Amino acid sequence: MPALPSFLAAAPRALLLFSLLPLGAAAQPPVPVLRLSPVAGQPAQMQLTLAPVVPGWSYSAECSTDLETWTPLSGATLSDSAGVRTITDAAASGARRFYRVAGPSLEGFRNPNPTRVFFIDATTGNDLATGTSPAAAWRSLDKARQKGLKAGDVVRLARGSVWTQQSFYFGGGLVGTAAAPIVIEAYGVGEPPTIDDPRAPWIDSDTGEPAHFDAVFLDGSSAYVRVLDLRIQNAHPQRSGVNTGWSSHDIVIAGVEIANVGRGMVIRGSRQKVIGCLIRDLVAPTAAAEGINFFGTDQEFAWNRFINCHSVRANGDDGNAFEFFEPGKVARDIRIHHNVIDRCFGFMELDSTVDGLTIAFNLYVNSPNEALEFHLDDSERQGTVDSYKNTRIENNTFVPLTNAHLNGWGIIGLLSSQGAGDPPIVPANHSISVRNNVFVTAYRVTTDNLLGASFAHDHNLIRLVGTGQRGDWPLGAGEVVADPKFADAARGDFRLATGSPAIDAGAVANYSYDLLGTLVPTSGAPDFGAYETE
Incomplete structure (x- = not known):
């Protein structure tokens, strides 16, 4: 032995x-x-x-x-x-x-009992083959659409393959069932199967070339589809890596890497999940630079990493890990948890009505002070005022830049121009609670609280750096201004060191595990921030 x-x-x-x-x-x-x-x-x-x-x-x-x-x-x-x-x-x-x-x-997202299995290999495949084995693989991605996928089908993509100017376009919908989902996944060894410079399966009449398009397009009738293991890169700045339609539902995007596109994903519909994905380097000057632009009901975005979602423009920078921007529409039950946001222009900009939004156990670092920005007026769309109900911001660690972007509305911004003729802000239409977080700022936590008691906060730790101030943030129950004593912030280790005042200082947490998987609480009360001390 x-x-x-x-x-x-x-x-x-x-x-x-x-x-x-x-x-x-x-x-x-x-x-x-x-x-x-x-x-x-x-x-x-x-x-x-x-x-x-x-x-x-x-x-x-x-x-x-x-x-x-x-x-x-x-x-x-x-x-x-x-x-x-x-x-x-x-x-x-x-x-x-x-x-x-x-x-x-x-x-757990795969289909262990597929009805049919098809293989696509960009290197050795042949579109005249049957596609039913690795030895008889197709070459082109569009063969999957042409075949007419049905519930229970699995499409396997050869690792090491790169498909240039192709895409998975399912404009007519892709419909599986709960018991028999349609799965797109990798097989073999090597680099993830990659879609480079995605294009539609038709010709743009202006250019004579395949039209720029999203790499994976699932229209509104799509349901019970799982897209796994894929890499998407180098899309047109006005296109997305993944796009799901308004009426789509029960779609899982997991283990996908997206780089250098306009938007990482546009997620609409209900019961959608984006799990364990990497979205990075959304930097083109004309790109929206949004990691995930979302709207719908019962959506979960968890265990993802967003790196360098930041478009530098002459008329003002843009880009966020998340964008929630459908003024006048109502979303419900949105869960954003256990994500890492690094070098993005913001965590999330919000201008939609929501009932049930949880933002928990996320790490926000190396990014501007304005992390979460809630629009309260109609400056983006005249006559439309949104409300944020049952919104919980809990157990996050915010460590924005302390030497740049020291302006705006604060780490949690409540935005309103309050100009003449603007609709009044009605605090009773909102309920936002902020608890168990760690905030580090050289500017403000919140510049103006326009919601009064409807913006409630307790059990948070605030560290003020340089000329930083709390802003319109009187200390609530269990709140302290102190050094969180990170383990090694210079090297990106934002766990809590022994003796941190954030240890065992929190209220009841919304999740039972932290950003590293440590059980919450390990002893006594939960810690502040995204990391629980063992």
């Missing part, structure tokens, strides 16, 4: 092995911690606890007697509670066992 790694923990007849899977470029939930203990009064049983277990992601427990051959842990009972999975191995007697967990992974 090979020598045991030093990090194995011994137990009677059993050893615990951490399966450390690389995160790769795209964000994703952390590798969970696996703990092992005997079951009291049951000498033949072992109990494993796995945390955090994040909904929508796949984890698989395996066992071995020799560290060489691993098999799924069968015959075990399983229960989940508050982000913790408990697995009881009732057959742990006999030879010493080793345990490991694989995950988190996108396996």
